[in-house]
Amino acid sequence: MANILQDFINNLKPNGDLAGLKSAFSFIAERANIGKVVILNNDNTDVIFDNSNSKDTNPYTLTKDNISIEIFQDRRGSQFEDLEGIKALAMISLSYVLSLHIYSAYEKAPYISFVSGGLPNSFGFNNIITSRFNKEELIKNYSIFAINVRGFSEINRLYRVETGNLAIRLVAEQLKQIIHDDEILCHRGADDFVMLVKSERVDTLIKQINPIHINLKKNPQDDDLFLSLYLSIVVVPIDEDFSDWNDYISDAAVAMSYAKANRIPLVRLDKKLKADIETAKHIELMIDDEIKNKTIITYYQPKVDIRTGKIIGAEALARWQKDGNIIPPDVFIPILERTGDIAKLDLFMLKNACQDFSQYRDLGNETVPLSVNISQKDLLTPGFYHEIVKIIKKYKMNYHDIIIEITETTSLEEKARMKEFIDYLRDHHIKTSLDDFGTGYSSLSLLRDLMVNEIKIDRTFIGSVPLRRKDKTILKSIIVMATKLHLDVICEGVETLEQLEYLKSIGCYRVQGFYFDKPLPKKEFEKKLTKRFYDREIYKKN
Ligand code: C2E
Ligand code: CA
Ligand code: CA
Numbered sequence: 001m002a003n004i005l006q007d008f009i010n011n012l013k014p015n016g017d018l019a020g021l022k023s024a025f026s027f028i029a030e031r032a033n034i035g036k037v038v039i040l041n042n043d044n045t046d047v048i049f050d051n052s053n054s055k056d057t058n059p060y061t062l063t064k065d066n067i068s069i070e071i072f073q074d075r076r077g078s079q080f081e082d083l084e085g086i087k088a089l090a091m092i093s094l095s096y097v098l099s100l101h102i103y104s105a106y107e108k109a110p111y112i113s114f115v116s117g118g119l120p121n122s123f124g125f126n127n128i129i130t131s132r133f134n135k136e137e138l139i140k141n142y143s144i145f146a147i148n149v150r151g152f153s154e155i156n157r158l159y160r161v162e163t164g165n166l167a168i169r170l171v172a173e174q175l176k177q178i179i180h181d182d183e184i185l186c187h188r189g190a191d192d193f194v195m196l197v198k199s200e201r202v203d204t205l206i207k208q209i210n211p212i213h214i215n216l217k218k219n220p221q222d223d224d225l226f227l228s229l230y231l232s233i234v235v236v237p238i239d240e241d242f243s244d245w246n247d248y249i250s251d252a253a254v255a256m257s258y259a260k261a262n263r264i265p266l267v268r269l270d271k272k273l274k275a276d277i278e279t280a281k282h283i284e285l286m287i288d289d290e291i292k293n294k295t296i297i298t299y300y301q302p303k304v305d306i307r308t309g310k311i312i313g314a315e316a317l318a319r320w321q322k323d324g325n326i327i328p329p330d331v332f333i334p335i336l337e338r339t340g341d342i343a344k345l346d347l348f349m350l351k352n353a354c355q356d357f358s359q360y361r362d363l364g365n366e367t368v369p370l371s372v373n374i375s376q377k378d379l380l381t382p383g384f385y386h387e388i389v390k391i392i393k394k395y396k397m398n399y400h401d402i403i404i405e406i407t408e409t410t411s412l413e414e415k416a417r418m419k420e421f422i423d424y425l426r427d428h429h430i431k432t433s434l435d436d437f438g439t440g441y442s443s444l445s446l447l448r449d450l451m452v453n454e455i456k457i458d459r460t461f462i463g464s465v466p467l468r469r470k471d472k473t474i475l476k477s478i479i480v481m482a483t484k485l486h487l488d489v490i491c492e493g494v495e496t497l498e499q500l501e502y503l504k505s506i507g508c509y510r511v512q513g514f515y516f517d518k519p520l521p522k523k524e525f526e527k528k529l530t531k532r533f534y535d536r537e538i539y540k541k542n
Pocket of ligand 1: 301317318328329330342345346349373374375405435436459492493494495512513514515518519
């Protein structure tokens with residue numbers, strides 16, 4: 001007995017090196033027929049020794065303060081000759097282990113993520129890269145491969161945080177399996193992992209990695225709890241602009257938010273996307289100034305009745321004027337939705353459009369109904385509903401001449417908010433339109449539950465040339481249904497005469513699209529509005 005202990009002590013490298021500690025511990029554990037040793041503290045489970053021959057039941061448990069140590073025998077456990085002695089030995093050894101483990105943990109803590117079971121964290125990752133690789137090698141051969149577990153907060157919500165931590169560890173274990181020796185895996189925190197991988201392996205990894213299957217069962221006697229976790233992936237090739245790899249990690253993080261905001265499972269961060277993200281970062285910082293300086297401007301796209309060619313409405317669409325270029329909303333809207341600034345833009349757009357329309361009206365002209373877009377995210381902004389009414393009132397607009405366009409949603413929570421919002425507008429006689437209709441998962445159930453005035457059929461339905469049979473059938477059914485439900489229907493994205501004629505033949509008379517006009521700057525739009533009618537062959541053909 002005394003010899004074993006002496007061996008253990010001799011094997012310790014008293015420099016706080018976890019690896020040294022582990023090897024010393026393995027040394028004694030093997031002699032003492034110990035199968036597995038687990039250290040548990042508040043939020044962590046750390047397996048410090050596992051000879052993969054352990055009996056996973058009836059551990060000998062030692063608890064001190066809020067740290068427990070569980071010692072499992074190995075399958076040869078029955079051969080223990082002096083079990084009590086072994087336990088005593090384990091206790092003595094473990095007091096070393098414990099003090100050293102804690103000491104070592106403190107020393108290593110800045111570099112290790114414990115939740116993941118000991119992967120390097122960002123600092124550790126940084127250290128390993130700078131000590132192991134040179135710049136040329138990185139540029140030539142490597143890519144940053146960032147991973148985020150989609151919907152991870154749901155796991156924490158449904159199964160509590162410990163299970164969430166277990167999921168992280170299981171994901172870490174699987175990622176460890178696919179990573180090669182000349183690559184690095186890091187746990188950045190929460191559900192974010194970053195790997196440095198060989199660029200040539202990127203495509204294989206993408207195929208291999210999604211989804212990750214884990215079993216969240218905690219104890220052998222529990223039921224299986226299989227989950228398939230889908231990952232969002234960002235790939236950033238390290239290129240000749242490389243100076244500090246930290247830049248890459250932060251680019252990857254921004255690209256990840258972009259991927260999440262736009263629900264894209266895989267983003268390859270190339271130069272073009274980088275430039276867009278720069279733009280986005282800029283607008284995120286500048287939004288208040290941009291609104292103040294009026295570099296965000298309003299374009300108007302006419303809505304037309306194809307039986308007469310008459311302009312029957314217009315949609316206000318945001319444009320950003322920057323350094324002489326016009327930046328389309330697809331670039332900045334998702335970013336503003338993410339930062340929560342979108343309501344500022346939407347209220348600004350409504351105000352601007354009401355101002356334009358009321359000025360036009362005050363000159364003695366007849367206006368048309370005005371459609372403006374709002375984002376689901378706006379509904380989270382306190383006071384948003386009232387602001388809408390306030391603006392409309394301020395410009396003395398007719399309430400029923402305002403149509404608020406809102407896109408479909410998939411989440412129940414959002415649907416409940418949407419209903420409240422639509423009912424509120426309805427009480428104020430303000431109209432609503434379900435935008436991009438037919439692209440969501442639950443268009444029909446939304447129609448049943450929400451009292452909208454209009455549906456705006458998404459442009460993908462009319463977009464195929466020639467029109468596909470299936471799309472035609474769907475279009476036709478939507479028109480029939482909408483008519484029966486006394487809803488207005490408008491079809492967007494109409495570009496050709498063929499599309500127009502088809503829409504006319506099925507009784508869809510209200511359209512918006514490049515066939516008539518693209519979104520126009522205010523002055524040009526006003527000219528069209530004054531003229532009021534389009535002169536096109538379709539309505540001459542009756
Ligand atoms: P949306 O609400 O579906 O707006 C219609 C988009 O389709 C506009 O793009 C318009 O230019 C485009 N479009 C119209 N006719 C045609 C056509 O015949 N063919 C094709 N291919 N496209 C056509 P835009 O202006 O780039 O806006 C894109 C999206 O950005 C809008 O889609 C809307 O979701 C969002 N957006 C624009 N302005 C605002 C705003 O002020 N607030 C919010 N929340 N979102 C906005
Ligand atoms: Ca719209
Ligand atoms: Ca639309």
